[in-house]
Structure formats: structure tokens, C-alpha cells
Amino acid sequence: MLALQAPACRILGSDLYAALLTAAADDVRGEGPAWAVLERHATRDTNTALALRFMAAVHRLVLQGDAPALAPHFASVGGTAGVDGAWLAMRSLLVQQRDRLGELVARLCQTNEVARCAGLVVGFLLAARDSGLPLRVLEIGASAGLNLRWDRFHYSNHGDDRAWGDPGSPVQLHGHWDVPRGLLGQQVRVVARAGCDPQPVEPLSDEGRLSLMAAVWADQPARHERLRGALELARNEPVHVAKAGAMQWLPQRLAKTAPGVATVVVHSVVAQYMEPGERQEFFALIEDAGQAATAHAPLYWLRMEPESPLRAMSLRLTSWPGATDELLATAGAHGFPVRWRGTR
Numbered sequence: 101m102l103a104l105q106a107p108a109c110r111i112l113g114s115d116l117y118a119a120l121l122t123a124a125a126d127d128v129r130g131e132g133p134a135w136a137v138l139e140r141h142a143t144r145d146t147n148t149a150l151a152l153r154f155m156a157a158v159h160r161l162v163l164q165g166d167a168p169a170l171a172p173h174f175a176s177v178g179g180t181a182g183v184d185g186a187w188l189a190m191r192s193l194l195v196q197q198r199d200r201l202g203e204l205v206a207r208l209c210q211t212n213e214v215a216r217c218a219g220l221v222v223g224f225l226l227a228a229r230d231s232g233l234p235l236r237v238l239e240i241g242a243s244a245g246l247n248l249r250w251d252r253f254h255y256s257n258h259g260d261d262r263a264w265g266d267p268g269s270p271v272q273l274h275g276h277w278d279v280p281r282g283l284l285g286q287q288v289r290v291v292a293r294a295g296c297d298p299q300p301v302e303p304l305s306d307e308g309r310l311s312l313m314a315a316v317w318a319d320q321p322a323r324h325e326r327l328r329g330a331l332e333l334a335r336n337e338p339v340h341v342a343k344a345g346a347m348q349w350l351p352q353r354l355a356k357t358a359p360g361v362a363t364v365v366v367h368s369v370v371a372q373y374m375e376p377g378e379r380q381e382f383f384a385l386i387e388d389a390g391q392a393a394t395a396h397a398p399l400y401w402l403r404m405e406p407e408s409p410l411r412a413m414s415l416r417l418t419s420w421p422g423a424t425d426e427l428l429a430t431a432g433a434h435g436f437p438v439r440w441r442g443t444r
């Protein structure tokens with residue numbers, strides 16, 4: 101698992117995690133201290149994110165100030181020493197904190213990737229433009245609910261002047277953002293926003309903030325900055341994320357049409373975590389609700405889900421009435437780059 105995750109971390113821009121996971125994989129083969137921490141968690145199930153849970157456990161100790169020798173290598177706490185020597189420091193930590201780390205690895209690696217909104221915003225803007233109505237946003241698998249405030253963020257393109265949103269926002273999503281200029285003047289009013297998640301994270305609690313930060317790779321300061329900005333917004337504008345799976349929460353919200361608003365059901369990187377039966381029921385529920393949609397109560401299904409082993413994601417929008425399904429864009433696993441694939 102560690103050896104599989106290492107190149108993925110490198111491709112996604114974390115040389116530090118790639119190096120540490122490569123060294124830890126060797127250490128596991130030699131039954132060293134990494135194995136002593138991980139033995140009880142050993143699995144062949146690649147959907148368990150074991151390697152990322154392992155790194156989140158280590159990162160948590162660094163963020164808590166309990167790993168002083170490793171901290172100089174972790175940019176998330178101001179470290180500048182880089183990769184050289186990081187494994188030796190981490191190996192010592194694995195020896196000293198074996199039992200504590202063993203317990204921490206059992207926790208879910210619960211992320212909330214704010215930059216995924218750089219793709220999702222395009223679908224929201226299209227829903228607002230096509231319907232001419234204010235939006236009711238219902239997010240499935242919302243985690244800490246940070247992305248439900250997508251309309252409070254600022255989006256801009258690396259390379260030209262394309263931008264949307266509040267330039268003064270604490271969340272600046274700046275990157276390769278190849279989206280149609282025609283959408284950038286679009287006004288949006290969100291009149292209701294809510295989400296569900298079987299394991300919601302409380303963004304206003306110390307524990308919630310720590311677990312979100314621990315899950316973001318330590319040498320990716322831009323991701324940390326976006327997370328900090330989204331946590332700041334969360335303090336000022338609470339959003340409710342119900343502790344529930346999709347099929348416990350969504351049916352009653354779609355049971356009646358909502359005249360005068362465009363309902364957008366949205367999810368990113370969630371479908372793979374649903375049980376196959378629940379996933380089928382969830383898709384069928386949306387299709388059924390779509391049949392009842394009208395021009396005064398339209399329904400949009402906006403989703404960003406990985407479609408290839410390298411985790412490039414597809415952003416799709418289905419609109420009712422009419423059941424028009426479009427591939428809007430592709431996006432990177434952590435949000436950028438966003439590449440427009442739509443036809444309008």
C-alpha cells in the first residue's frame with residue numbers, strides 16, 4: 101500500500117510524502133518500526149487509504165508539536181529542511197510513538213478538498229444561468245461542509261484575467277482554470293445550502309480542524325492556505341452537515357419539488373465510498389426526482405468523480421426537465437487543473 105501510494109504522491113506534487121512512503125515501504129519489508137505501527141492494520145484492500153491514514157497520523161503528531169525532530173522537514177509547521185534526513189527523523193518517531201501512532205492510523209483520513217470547487221463552480225454557474233433561479237444546494241458526502249460555501253470563494257486563472265467571485269475572499273483558488281469567459285459575469289444567489297455525511301467533521305472544533313489539517317500533505321502550502329481560509333469562512337457562516345448517508349438524508353429533500361428555486365444535488369469523490377446497493381438507489385432517486393422537475397422547479401445533478409487510475413476527475417452535469425447530460429470539464433484530484441470539455 102505504501103509503495104503504491106508513493107508515486108501517486110509524487111505525481112500530485114508531494115516529494116516529501118513520496119520519499120517518506122518509499123522509505124517506509126522498504127522498512128515494512130524489513131519488518132522495521134513502520135511495520136510495528138502498521139502490522140495490525142495490514143490489508144490488501146486498496147480502498148482503505150491506509151498509506152494516507154499513516155501519513156495523517158504522523159502529520160497530526162507534527163502539528164501537535166510532538167515530533168520536534170521531524171518538524172523541520174514539514175513545511176506545514178514552518179519547516180524548511182526538505183526531504184534530506186526526513187526519513188531518519190520519522191523512523192525515530194515511529195519507534196518512540198509506536199502505540200499512539202498505531203491507534204491514530206485506525207482513524208479515517210477525512211479530507212475536505214476546497215479546490216475541487218474550482219471545477220464545481222462551473223456547474224453551479226450553468227445551473228444559475230440556465231434556470232434563471234436562485235439555488236438550493238444539497239451536498240452528499242460534504243465532510244466538513246467547507247465546499248458548501250463555494251460562492252464565497254474567489255476563482256482566478258493562472259495565465260489570463262479570467263476570474264469569478266469575491267476578490268477579498270480568504271479562499272483564493274488560483275490555478276489552471278480553463279473555463280468559458282461567458283460564464284464569468286454570472287450572478288448567483290444561494291438561498292439554501294445543506295449537506296450530509298456519515299462521518300461529518302466539525303470545522304469549528306479543535307479536533308475537527310486538526311484532523312482536516314493532518315490529512316493535507318505537509319509540503320503543500322497552497323492546500324493548507326485554502327483550508328485555513330475555508331475554516332475562517334466557516335466560523336462566520338455556519339452550514340449544517342447532517343450525520344447521515346445519502347439515502348438516509350436525500351429522499352425527503354427531493355420528495356417534493358421546490359418551486360422558485362433550482363435544486364442542485366452535488367458530490368465530489370464520494371460515489372466510490374458508497375455500498376454498491378446504496379449507490380444504485382441514490383442514482384435512481386435522482387433520476388426519479390428529475391422526472392418530476394419543471395422549469396419552475398428544475399433539478400441539477402452536479403458531480404466530480406475520478407474516472408481513471410491516475411485520479412483525473414470528470415465534472416458532469418445532468419439537468420431536468422429534459423435529462424440533458426454533459427461532460428463539463430476534467431479536473432485534478434485536488435482540484436486544479438480544470439480543463440473545459442463542454443460544448444457551449
Ligand SMILES: C[S@@+](CC[C@H](N)C(=O)[O-])C[C@H]1O[C@@H](n2cnc3c(N)ncnc32)[C@H](O)[C@@H]1O
Nearest residue numbers: 211212213241243299345346368369370373374
Ligand atoms: C474523499 S471524501 C470527499 C469529501 C468532499 N466531498 C470533498 O470533495 O472534499 C469522501 C466523503 O464521502 C463520505 N461518504 C462515505 N460514504 C457515504 C455515503 N454513503 N453517503 C454520503 N457520504 C458518504 C465520507 O464520509 C467522506 O466525507
